[in-house]
Amino acid sequence: MEDFRLRNLYVPSEHIVPETPFEIDLESARQECEPTAEKLAEKALGYGKLPAERYLLRFEYGFPGKELKNAFDVSISTISKQTMGMRREILKFPTLSRIVGRFRATRAGLEPPDMPDTLLFDEEIESGGEQIDTTVMLRHGDPSCPYSWKYRLEATSKDEEIEKSLLVDYLVDAEYGVLLKRRLKGMSHTLGSREPYYQDKRQYMVYALPHAKMPRREDGTLLKAIQYHAAHDIDLMYDIIPWDTLQSKLTTDHYKPPRSPAYCEEKTLLDRLKLAVSTDPISDFSQEKHLRDNLEHLLRVYPLEDMSELPSETIDVLWNGSLEHHASDENARTALSKALETSEVHRQVAEKGY
Numbered sequence: 127m128e129d130f131r132l133r134n135l136y137v138p139s140e141h142i143v144p145e146t147p148f149e150i151d152l153e154s155a156r157q158e159c160e161p162t163a164e165k166l167a168e169k170a171l172g173y174g175k176l177p178a179e180r181y182l183l184r185f186e187y188g189f190p191g192k193e194l195k196n197a198f199d200v201s202i203s204t205i206s207k208q209t210m211g212m213r214r215e216i217l218k219f220p221t222l223s224r225i226v227g228r229f230r231a232t233r234a235g236l237e238p239p240d241m242p243d244t245l246l247f248d249e250e251i252e253s254g255g256e257q258i259d260t261t262v263m264l265r266h267g268d269p270s271c272p273y274s275w276k277y278r279l280e281a282t283s284k285d286e287e288i289e290k291s292l293l294v295d296y297l298v299d300a301e302y303g304v305l306l307k308r309r310l311k312g313m314s315h316t317l318g319s320r321e322p323y324y325q326d327k328r329q330y331m332v333y334a335l336p337h338a339k340m341p342r343r344e345d346g347t348l349l350k351a352i353q354y355h356a357a358h359d360i361d362l363m364y365d366i367i368p369w370d371t372l373q374s375k376l377t378t379d380h381y382k383p384p385r386s387p388a389y390c391e392e393k394t395l396l397d398r399l400k401l402a403v404s405t406d407p408i409s410d411f412s413q414e415k416h417l418r419d420n421l422e423h424l425l426r427v428y429p430l431e432d433m434s435e436l437p438s439e440t441i442d443v444l445w446n447g448s449l450e451h452h453a454s455d456e457n458a459r460t461a462l463s464k465a466l467e468t469s470e471v472h473r474q475v476a477e478k479g480y
Contacts (some may be wrong), residue, residue, distance in 0.1 A: 130246035132357040134339045142358040145338045155187045162229040170215045181212035224424035230303025234335035238344035254365030256283040272419050289310040289314050294359050296352050299426040307331040313372040313429045321397035328387035330471045332429040387468040390415035417465035420445050
């Protein structure tokens with residue numbers, strides 16, 4: 127595995143992450159997706175191989191409906207009826223989504239890094255006129271971690287008064303062929319001992335793989351892609367997006383932060399335990415982690431921007447139990463809504479995507 131470095135850090139922000147479209151012609155795509163179309167046809171009630179194939183061509187490869195219409199010599203309404211009908215079935219049944227996810231993972235060539243959990247990068251860099259202590263860690267998943275492996279970026283800059291913190295996790299799901307980027311920034315007083323005030327919403331970017339914004343390499347670890355994305359996230363947060371909102375909260379004596387998405391960070395839990403700022407910090411941690419893990423599980427099984435597309439029955443199937451503190455009439459849809467209240471979800475659409 128090659129040494130980690132931040133690629134293109136000092137080029138204009140919009141050019142840091144190169145686009146590498148996955149070029150394939152329609153006939154080659156048909157041959158490649160044929161086994162998956164057959165598997166979907168076996169499991170989907172009322173839909174045969176043709177609708178399954180056309181769904182994959184439209185929604186996974188991104189071929190426009192007009193091109194499919196011309197290739198198959200059918201009406202655009204027929205293409206729409208078949209592909210959207212198949213899509214509704216996949217949104218309804220996670221077993222079908224798992225088949226599509228494995229197809230994505232195979233196309234992306236995902237393979238776990240052949241090294242244990244390790245520190246990949248630890249340097250001071252400059253961005254936006256600030257000196258930033260930057261680390262990147264590799265961590266493998268386990269039964270308690272809902273991902274296959276992840277890279278974690280931690281960046282910190284400080285002056286005499288203010289310390290800025292950036293946390294970015296790049297979560298790889300090798301079963302569903304998805305990379306989920308989770309970003310959170312915070313701010314604290316340099317001389318204080320408290321964890322930072324974190325932004326009120328965690329930001330998610332969902333990439334269904336293979337993706338034009340995820341440069342590929344032969345070993346399938348996505349390491350090269352993360353070298354670009356880590357550089358981009360540092361540039362974005364320290365040189366482009368202002369920190370004014372967090373700084374105003376930090377300087378307001380009476381500011382009481384809302385339920386923060388950072389509550390499920392272990393460091394925040396330790397801080398709250400140490401300073402006794404909550405009547406039950408362990409419960410706060412458990413509930414927020416429960417909501418976060420379930421939301422992220424849904425985003426990886428169904429890499430959507432609009433989670434309202436998911437039927438309630440699908441959420442009930444995938445939601446991993448309920449918390450003992452939840453009201454007895456609270457269902458998974460309500461719990462999902464709570465998780466989304468402290469999150470911003472953006473699906474990163476590839477060049478030919480929908």
